[in-house]
Amino acid sequence: MKKFMNSAGTLAQDCLEGFVAAHGDLVVFGEGRKHVRRRVLSPAKVAIISGGGAGHEPMHTGFVGHGMLDAACTGHVFTSPTPDQILAAIRETDSGAGTLLIVKNYDGDVMNFEMAAEMAMADGMHRIETVIVNDDIAVERSARGTGRRGVAGTLVVEKIVGAAAQAGVALEELKILGDTVVAATRTMGVALKGTTVPQTTRETFVLGPNEMEVGVGIHGEPGRSRDAVADASSIVALICGHILDDFGSLDGQQVLLFVNGLGGTPLSELYLVFGLARTFLEGRGVVIARSFVGTYVTSLDMAGVSITVTVLDEHLENLWDAPVLTASLRW
Structure with missing residues (x-):
């Protein structure tokens, strides 16, 4: 394994x-270098905080800034x-208006954010709410266990909620x-190589x-x-077909179509996937109102792609379009 790093333990x-x-x-x-926060915090505003493990960059730190997150851990x-x-x-972002935690649906994330919220409330900060993102339709919904994972749809939630805040x-x-945004969002991904x-120093899974x-x-x-590799049109049809099946019907509905790279996929291929996904969805009556690729x-370093529909x-739409100024997202 070759990586630009000093040591695995200090990489993050x-x-x-x-x-x-x-x-x-x-x-x-932030204090103690335990988190990254906005340089300039907005007074009397609900603080929006998210986070997770390293390795998902630019999520979440890349989305700290005006119109999105106040801090990321x-x-x-x-x-x-x-x-x-x-x-x-x-503590550091609390302006008195309360805090909203946006948490991807993984056992460790949910448990640790929940514990932090309980600790904060014990300290007198009682205005804390949590949104759990579970947009990954590859995992079946279940009354037991964690259920569906939070993946690329987390960005959509952070952008829309951040604009409102x-x-x-x-x-x-x-x-x-x-x-509401979580309920309106579905994602599914495909990988050609593990991470x-x-x-x-090993890949999480090895593909033939x-x-x-x-x-x-x-x-x-x-x-x-684990399927045989197909051409791009077939892969996109597979993913989008599952997404439409999970929604039930999107005929006539306006959506955001978000094609996301998982780390090792060239931008040219992402645009190829977007074009194919747009054609597939429009052919089934879906109106692509907003487009997002990257x-x-x-x-x-996973070679893969995910498709998100919201x-x-x-x-x-207005909240998605609202101004944002972060390291990795700005308009």
Whole structure:
């Protein structure tokens, strides 16, 4: 395994040091260097906080800034941030208007954010709400266990909720809005190569020369099936077909179509996938109201792609379009 790093144990923190140095006009380290927050916090505004393990960059630190996150907590590679990291972020960004935690649906993330919220409330910060993102349709819904994972749709939730918070919307309304966006979002991914984790120096899964992993997770988890590699049109039809099946029907509905690279896929291929996905969905009556393409929610060096569809109304469109200024997302 070849990687630009000093050691696997310090990789996450070393990367954060470089990130903050590069974007010091927008972000700073929080107290104890436990999290990254906006350089300038907005007074009397609900704080929006997210986070997760390193290895998914630019999520989440790349989305800290005006119109999106107030702080992001990063753990070691594919490891949840600790409750004390999250608690420090809550304390430092609290303006008195409350805090909304946006959490990907993984056991460690859910547990640690929940513990941090309980600790914060014990300290007297009672206005805390949580939105759990579970957009990955590759995992079946279940009354037991974690259920569906939070993947690229997390970015959509953070952008829309972050815009509403920037506009001064109250905590309780932001919680409802976040849950609404989660319910309107579906994602599914395919990988052509596993991801190489620095601590183990091994790929999370190894594919044969003619195999692809369908429904892969962003921590390198195997998908719902291992299929023969097909041409791009067939792969896109497979993913989009599953997404439409899960929605039931999107005929006549306006949507955001988001094609995301998982770390090792060239931008040219992402645009190819987007064009095919747009044609497929429009052929089934779906209206592509907003388009978004790029490498934003990654799994280190995984060669793969995910497709996210979010059903929009005029209000959600306006929030998606609202100004944003972060290291990795700005318009």
